[in-house]
Amino acid sequence: MATLLIVGSYLSPYVRKVLACLETKGIAYEVDHFVPFFGDDRFSRLSPLRRIPVMVDGDLVLSDSSVICQYLEDRWPTPALFPADIADRARARWLEEFADTRMGDVFIWRLFNQMAIRPAVWGEKGDRGLFDRTVREEVPPVLDYLESEAPADGFRFGAALSIADISVAAFFRNAAWVRFRIDADRWPKTAAWVGRVLASPAFTRLATIEDALLRVPIAEQRAALKAMGAPISAETYAGTAPRRGIISL
Ligand SMILES: N[C@@H](CCC(=O)N[C@@H](CS)C(=O)NCC(=O)O)C(=O)O
Numbered sequence: 001m002a003t004l005l006i007v008g009s010y011l012s013p014y015v016r017k018v019l020a021c022l023e024t025k026g027i028a029y030e031v032d033h034f035v036p037f038f039g040d041d042r043f044s045r046l047s048p049l050r051r052i053p054v055m056v057d058g059d060l061v062l063s064d065s066s067v068i069c070q071y072l073e074d075r076w077p078t079p080a081l082f083p084a085d086i087a088d089r090a091r092a093r094w095l096e097e098f099a100d101t102r103m104g105d106v107f108i109w110r111l112f113n114q115m116a117i118r119p120a121v122w123g124e125k126g127d128r129g130l131f132d133r134t135v136r137e138e139v140p141p142v143l144d145y146l147e148s149e150a151p152a153d154g155f156r157f158g159a160a161l162s163i164a165d166i167s168v169a170a171f172f173r174n175a176a177w178v179r180f181r182i183d184a185d186r187w188p189k190t191a192a193w194v195g196r197v198l199a200s201p202a203f204t205r206l207a208t209i210e211d212a213l214l215r216v217p218i219a220e221q222r223a224a225l226k227a228m229g230a231p232i233s234a235e236t237y238a239g240t241a242p243r244r245g246i247i248s249l
Helices: 013-025 041-046 065-075 086-122 128-149 163-177 188-198 201-213 218-227
Strands: 004-007 029-032 054-057 060-063
Touching: 004 013, 013 029, 013 065, 013 086, 013 163, 013 201, 041 054, 054 065, 060 065, 065 086, 086 128, 086 163, 128 188, 163 188, 163 201, 188 201, 201 218
Parallel strands: 004 029
Antiparallel strands: 004 054, 054 060
């Protein structure tokens, strides 16, 4: 059977979440790395919302990081990334949803989009005012909530990493690339929790690839990834020019 394929960018928090699950579970995979918006017509057929990540496992094609991570858990249950206790499983899914939706809005669509995606993909100047307003007004309630959830030690549901930890921490990589750091005096438990998750083997392995990629122009990224030994697919669903997304916020 063909190796499981993840279509998406190493720099996307949603792709990072899926890759962290694959890494933690020790599942072999390949990545069709391309910057979102560059998908070709075949990608439109694969991903009806033209979003990444997409997973292809044999004849099964799935969109949405949460759907993909749940599939990985069902198909490869060990090590478990969802808590065994039913109430905790539900809590973990809620934290995953909070991260994907609210942290996605704030950290990706407001911060990362303004300072990284608009200049790099669209050749536009980011809105610094929106960035500053978001950091001042929208980020603190997100971090206040995470502080109320952050464990004093270990991970959110004990000693083992779970989907909740992975989903939350994934966004702070992108936030750091646009120079946002958690203020550890104001949100000490969150800063320490995210630090522990990002120090886990799955995240550090991915970070080596991500950090190297940051310095590479978009058109050269696939070749650079292959050269550094990343598991890049032979085929790609990428075209040569970006297209505007079909979902607007
Ligand atoms: N809910 C989706 C969100 C995925 C998402 O927003 N991906 C972004 C990249 S970080 C994307 O594909 N953006 C392109 C677009 O919106 O057209 C998931 O969890 O997979």
